[in-house]
Amino acid sequence: MNGSTPPTGAALYSLKAKRVWVAGHGGMVGSALVRRLQSENYEVLTVARQTLDLRDQAGTLAWMRKEKPQAVFLAAAKVGGIAANDTLPAEFLFDNLALETNIIDAARQSGVEKLLFLGSSCIYPKHAAQPISEDALLTGALEETNQWYAVAKIAGLKLAQAYRRQFACDFISAMPTNLYGPNDNFDLAASHVMPALIRKAHEAKVQGRNELIVWGTGTPKREFLHVDDCADALVHLMTHYSAEQHVNIGAGEDIAIATLAELIAAIVGFTGRVVFDTTKPDGTPRKLLDSSKLRALGWSPRIGLRDGIVSAYRWFLENRAAE
Numbered sequence: 581m582n583g584s585t586p587p588t589g590a591a592l593y594s595l596k597a598k599r600v601w602v603a604g605h606g607g608m609v610g611s612a613l614v615r616r617l618q619s620e621n622y623e624v625l626t627v628a629r630q631t632l633d634l635r636d637q638a639g640t641l642a643w644m645r646k647e648k649p650q651a652v653f654l655a656a657a658k659v660g661g662i663a664a665n666d667t668l669p670a671e672f673l674f675d676n677l678a679l680e681t682n683i684i685d686a687a688r689q690s691g692v693e694k695l696l697f698l699g700s701s702c703i704y705p706k707h708a709a710q711p712i713s714e715d716a717l718l719t720g721a722l723e724e725t726n727q728w729y730a731v732a733k734i735a736g737l738k739l740a741q742a743y744r745r746q747f748a749c750d751f752i753s754a755m756p757t758n759l760y761g762p763n764d765n766f767d768l769a770a771s772h773v774m775p776a777l778i779r780k781a782h783e784a785k786v787q788g789r790n791e792l793i794v795w796g797t798g799t800p801k802r803e804f805l806h807v808d809d810c811a812d813a814l815v816h817l818m819t820h821y822s823a824e825q826h827v828n829i830g831a832g833e834d835i836a837i838a839t840l841a842e843l844i845a846a847i848v849g850f851t852g853r854v855v856f857d858t859t860k861p862d863g864t865p866r867k868l869l870d871s872s873k874l875r876a877l878g879w880s881p882r883i884g885l886r887d888g889i890v891s892a893y894r895w896f897l898e899n900r901a902a903e
Contacts (some may be wrong), residue, residue: 590820592819593651593693593819593822595622595651595818596622597623598651598693599623599647600649600650600651601626601649602617602624603652603653603654603679604656605655606763607655607656607657608759608762608763608764608765610655610656613815614626616808616811616814625647627643627647634679635675637685640679640686641682641685641690644689644692645690649690650694651692651693651694651818653696653698654683654684654695657676657680658676660672660729660765660771662725662861663769665726669728672726672728673729676729680697680732680735680736680739684736684740684743685743687751693750695740695750695751696751696754696817696818697737697740697751697752697753698814699734699737699753699755699756700733701757701758701828701869702722702723702726702729702864703722703733703734704716704867706720706723706864707721707865710866711868711870712867713828713870714825714826714827714870717826723864725861726863736753737753750822752817752818752821753826754813754814754817754826754827754828754829755827755828755869756810756830757803757828757829757830758772758774758804759804759806759807760774760775760806760807761806761888761895762808762891762895762899764807764896768780773795773802773840774804774844774892778848778889778892778893779900780792781841781848782848782893782897784850784852785848785850790852791852792841792845792852792853792855793855794837795861795862796837796860796863797856797858798838798841798854799836799837799865800862801835801865801866802834802840803830803831803867804835804840804885804888805829806883806888806892810829813879816874816877816878817829817877820877820878828869828873830869830870830871832871832880834867841854843889844889844893847886847889
């Protein structure tokens with residue numbers, strides 16, 4: 581099962597008539613995957629957190645043996661921004677290690693045909709050469725503020741590789757860039773930069789404030805991909821890719837946080853000043869993925885940044901603004 585990359589457009593695996601489990605269906609990526617799969621009438625399995633704690637090894641194996649998923653998208657994770665990672669390091673490490681280990685091992689034991697493990701671009705070194713290729717993994721020190729989450733994700737990726745080597749499991753991994761869109765986390769204590777800025781700009785507007793406070797210097801650059809594009813890429817990889825090396829999923833361009841803040845302010849309708857709190861950390865200076873491997877498989881994003889932010893803000897207004 582250590583197969584090579586297929587020619588562009590060639591399908592290796594079909595999801596038709598398969599029982600497809602989206603682990604973590606309630607999250608931003610998981611819910612986008614459910615939407616994407618249901619758009620083609622695939623049979624989608626989900627299980628609520630209240631029904632099954634994925635950190636429970638015996639419970640996870642029992643559920644998978646009972647439900648018999650044939651394909652698994654492992655999108656379940658404990659996620660958060662700089663503040664959450666800094667204050668809850670044990671939870672970010674333990675919870676993610678536990679659930680990914682349980683699901684990957686149970687997938688082998690229950691006869692899952694194919695599994696896709698979803699990582700994060702934070703697995704790469706803090707000062708990796710830009711754009712970051714898949715080969716940059718483990719070539720340097722991690723960003724300190726999210727190292728706990730990164731270590732857990734690296735372990736999940738390596739576990740998928742190990743099971744592929746030792747047990748010939750068709751397990752693959754994908755590393756998306758910064759994602760945003762419907763079902764994002766807009767809690768300022770735990771959110772990433774995009775939803776945090778959308779909420780801050782909205783609240784500054786409705787409260788009549790003349791300043792929008794942004795963490796850091798505004799100089800770091802980040803790449804952003806709409807979660808619906810990510811879901812489409814994950815389905816493409818599930819059906820068109822089978823090899824040991826993980827695959828980056830990115831938009832192909834990045835933007836300075838200062839420029840992003842101005843763009844969000846304009847979309848939200850905030851007309852005051854953007855002010856930078858330089859006592860707060862910047863995080864990694866730049867993080868742009870080299871997604872040429874994915875492009876060679878015949879996939880590219882369709883949702884532009886401005887259109888994506890407009891849709892994300894609309895979703896926020898309809899679902900979270902009153903909180």
